[in-house]
Amino acid sequence: MSLPSELMNEMTAALGPDNAVWAPAAVEERTRSCLPQSHIPDGVVTPHTLEEVRAVLAAARKHNVPVWTISTGKNWGYGEKAAPYAGGLTMELSRMNRILEVNERLGYAVIEPGVTYAQLHDHLRVHAPSLWTDSSGSTKDASVIGNALDKGRGLTPYADHFGALCGLEVVLADGRVVRTGGGPDNNRCWNLYKWGVGPYLDGLFAQSNLGVVVKAGVWLMPAPERYDFMAFEYTAGADRFPAFIEDFRSLIFQNAIRSRPHLANDFAMLCIVSQYPHDLAAGQRTLSPEAMAAWRKKFGVSAWTFGCGVYGSRGEVAHQKKRIKKTFARYGVTRFIGSYVNQGRWGRLYRWAVHTGMRWMGKSPELIEAIWPAINLFRGVPTDQYAKQVYFKHYDRKPTDTIDPARDGCGFIWIGPVVPFTGEDAARAMDLARPVFAKHGFDVFIELIVESPRALIALFGVFYDKKSAEERARGAAWYKDMREAFLDAGYPPYRVGTGSQPGAFDRSPVLRDVVHRIKKSLDPENILAPGRYGTPPR
């Protein structure tokens, strides 16, 4: 405990005792992590207003204490709530959760960083039913702003979360408040025109530590006239996978697919629909090809699976479906099953028919149950269904309600290198990853996330037993090797875990210096989140 008691007293007085936590056990519980290595701060503060945020920063400046800011800290397996150093203050903005404005005609909301996907979604259903919010595939309780500033991704046409931010209100290290956009202070286009006047500064506050974003405009998608959903199973041989990726890009590039699907390999899909088959592993760290085949068969899972939303007018959707089907039928099975989530009698009948048909085709009930949240996710309905996969290995079963993998001691870690959207690059990324998984004794988990018509994010992950020091070390070593392998190959990760953030620019020294200079110009005492994304730790 190294915080000045004066600071603790000031914070307790300013925020109230419930919102300034100093007891080590309580602090540990509040900042627990799924990552293999993480540090504990000296205290956690949860301001409720802009003025309280300024009070925290004023106290931090006065006592020269670093402040690690998080929104809700739910980006499990990436940064979470952990700073790359021990001690200091963690400032969590979850109590700043006001939805300040929703403009249904112009399709945006102005919100605070504590607002979650579920909250925004529920609000829209009541107050602006013609708008959809995108949602991360992880948890419905993640912060909309936090995810966007960490460059997280969704699945609808508005999947680019940082791209959908427009107009930030930021508290600087010196306590001053600034609005980006460059207009006059009464700028009526603050949340409408992205690039603003003069240099575009919003980008400075993504994956960085140059200010505390306390308010942001978020663009929302118009509900389309018609929505449908395709479930796809890849059944062609592995040799045709690169050609499949090329055709996939073509559909995205031509705007025939407007959503941003995630292609899951067999292991990734099985994490979602079942528990780890420790019996099949037979005491080995990883499953043999035969064991994988048996497990796959049991649940009716293909080598690759993905879901995909289709959006537009009635006529456009019909045409897109025809085009999508024609392309993908060459590589597997396409099923348009958006009606599965329909209300009423016909919906029930449809579900019964799908269920019966799929069971007949050897699909497990668990696989069929995963359809509902998938169809919803592609129309922006947040869910915890997929995040539950992190309980699949070291727990007997997945939770049925609220999840909190950090609290529950789930150990896992993600790395998502960006690769060009080509068949060769997708194949090369997998070839790079497989030996690293094998070296460290983990099964190969891959999701290929469509970032844009030009780039894929190859998401890899491992699950380890957080209670075991050996397993944590193995997870950390896997991450380090993956990171090196992909950086060597020129594929930078789209976001990195807290531990690697201080070294984020070690391979681009001039850029690192540019970021350092800007940091110094705006936060000369290095109060705000020192070490986040390439800026100097203390």
Place this chain on the structure above:
Amino acid sequence: MSLPSELMNEMTAALGPDNAVWAPAAVEERTRSCLPQSHIPDGVVTPHTLEEVRAVLAAARKHNVPVWTISTGKNWGYGEKAAPYAGGLTMELSRMNRILEVNERLGYAVIEPGVTYAQLHDHLRVHAPSLWTDSSGSTKDASVIGNALDKGRGLTPYADHFGALCGLEVVLADGRVVRTGGGPDNNRCWNLYKWGVGPYLDGLFAQSNLGVVVKAGVWLMPAPERYDFMAFEYTAGADRFPAFIEDFRSLIFQNAIRSRPHLANDFAMLCIVSQYPHDLAAGQRTLSPEAMAAWRKKFGVSAWTFGCGVYGSRGEVAHQKKRIKKTFARYGVTRFIGSYVNQGRWGRLYRWAVHTGMRWMGKSPELIEAIWPAINLFRGVPTDQYAKQVYFKHYDRKPTDTIDPARDGCGFIWIGPVVPFTGEDAARAMDLARPVFAKHGFDVFIELIVESPRALIALFGVFYDKKSAEERARGAAWYKDMREAFLDAGYPPYRVGTGSQPGAFDRSPVLRDVVHRIKKSLDPENILAPGRYGTPPR
């Protein structure tokens, strides 16, 4: 002439005498402007390579001389080649015009700042025929990078020029070279993944002076399976204009219109298709309503006109056309005439039929002739056809070939406030503008540019006699009043003329300070373009 002779000698030796111009008359010719007020530098240098750019900056640092950088300087009526101060060096990058890479599969090119739309377009036709470049509506000889960094606009689905940049190579004031994107130096996604790792820094180099961009990735559009073009004439009453704007937004928001049309008022359209009717003005500064009506009738021009590209698969285009027609038929006449530019016999026959039909409907041959370049512009074929309008008032006729309004002494100036895409805001913007036009004795020129589903740029312009000091002063006074009126109303201009750049952030003092601090951290001696967009002049 206040440049140190040593500097001039060094530059002449380094770049060659043709590329370092010091003679006042030659310098004046090289930096001439259409703006009412502009300054002349002490010299113009035109480096050819990255190393030469660094040599210019090294000399400028050594002798403490400011360097105003321009690409080709063709943003006539905005910034052009003029600095907001007299003297110093102007560095023009038009000789750095290499197309370094075109990737047809992934849809991008890497180019230097001297590359023009026409050059890129011609290159693609030969080397990557499945890709289209967007083009500014102004001139085919504008710089692709320069226009994008000034946040210029085009008309296709890739109209957002700054948004289409991905990956910059920048020379800093200290001569070091940095690549944005944050990856390792061998980053294979430099031109593919926009937001990169860590803070997104590309935005720092738009409308600013923090570095010299010498290379950039530019995303290119895939040629669609089918392209068509709609010409629209607004024939409903003025009272229905706000409802028309609302319906327009709806189509854009729902992605039924993917292009980014410009709605021209009658005067703006008449500038394109005819010369100023000095006879109808009868000695007055502006045309009376009766004179306007007579002029409109003569050329068959409606109150509002726009063209609009339609893109997609054959089926999608058919559906979009149906939807567009259904909506706009309520407000005027829709004509889908993309086939007008078809090659061969049927194309000729089609043109003859359109020509005959339109003549019969009272359209002038000049109006019909404007169709061809419009259809082409919406498929990314650059043209000078529309820029020629600036010759419409103080010249007897428009040039038939290459244009250079600055050289030819055309006087004009644009201002483009951003307004929310609503009927009320569009109407309010016009209500704000009209009295300012009237006060200064100019006819009302309006184009409403679709920026996005959420914002319009209300582009206003005046044409004056550059030779007359009184007319120049009147133009400058109009601009000042327009700028004030729109800033007061909270509608900031999307780009500003050089003269207003130093004061760009005068109404947002904290933001101005942030920009100043960043400037100081990267260019402490204020060498690069002092005064550009809110940073301190010298």
